[in-house]
Amino acid sequence: MNTTLQPAAKPTIDTESAWAQVLARDPQATIFYAVLTTGVFCRPACTSRRPLRENVRFFASPGDAQAAGFRACLRCKPSAARGNSLDQVRKHLEANLDRRVGLDELGRVAGQSPFTVQRTFKQAMGVSPSQYQRALRAGSLRSELKNGASVTEAIYNAGFNSSSRAYEADPLGMTPAKFASGGRGERIGYATASSPFGWMIVGGTERGLCWLALADTEAAAEQTLRDEFPAAEIHRDPSLAELVIAALDSVREGRDLSETLSSKSALDLRGTVFQLRVWQALRQIPRGQTRSYSQLAADLGDANATRAVARACATNRVAILVPCHRVVGASGSLTGYRWGVERKRSLLEAEGIHSS
Structure with missing residues (x-):
């Protein structure tokens, strides 16, 4: 039986509470207010002059305010990402693995427009919110199967609300049962x-x-x-x-x-969320250039993840297309390579790179 996921209903705003937050300039408020006489919308904590109540309209997100024809305040920058908005979006996705979370919903969580959520999340994580959620399920499913759980248990524990969803999502490149048995029958x-x-x-x-x-x-x-x-x-x-x-x-x-x-043929780049981010970053290294493991970690937003980046490179299953040979040590040395350091040197030289 086919089911259609309905978009989440927009939250109802308690206008009295919202106005109280504006009067208090509440920094924790998640709503936004717009002023009819100026055509501008702000965060409640904005230090601009308070408007008259009859001229104020409230919105759940910057996107909603912009859709109604208001422009963002230049002082409080309500469309800009808050420092913890990425964490809020990520945690919300992780807490709702059993269902698809839409961009409208994530926009309300982050206090941003759906477009801004999509763009900033992909810039920071290397994958879209939906790809991140699928990768989380895939990683969980792999772990469950490798730890001996039955296929049915693994599917539900990984956040799939039915076995058909797990098979449709194809998170392993083969069916869960075949993955659990080392590809048996594949x-x-x-x-x-x-x-x-x-x-x-x-x-x-x-x-x-x-x-x-x-x-x-x-x-x-x-x-x-x-x-x-x-x-x-x-x-x-x-x-x-x-x-x-x-x-x-x-x-x-x-x-x-x-x-x-x-x-x-399709390409099967399946792995953990972090591996997907590293592999995507590798594909963005231009031909004729290299990056160090530490540079790649910094590009991913975690300067302390150098060793994790190296492990992700070492587990790359698709050589050349995901060019892990373009990652070198901080000094320019070739360090390791899954298929041999001398082979790595030859690949780089073929691309016009001469390394130490």
């Missing part, structure tokens, strides 16, 4: 090819590309896929050879592999 096709960077392998299910790795020999390349999905049925698929060629071209000629993938 058919994964693969193709390999020799390259200037060693043997390359791509692997994909009917849902899309799930593996792209580099190794010293063809047998070692195949083994990387078998180690990742030990219970899956692995078979050679010549149709994937084009993806190998496209991956090589993306390094040697700077072609965008994601454009090839859009027409050939």
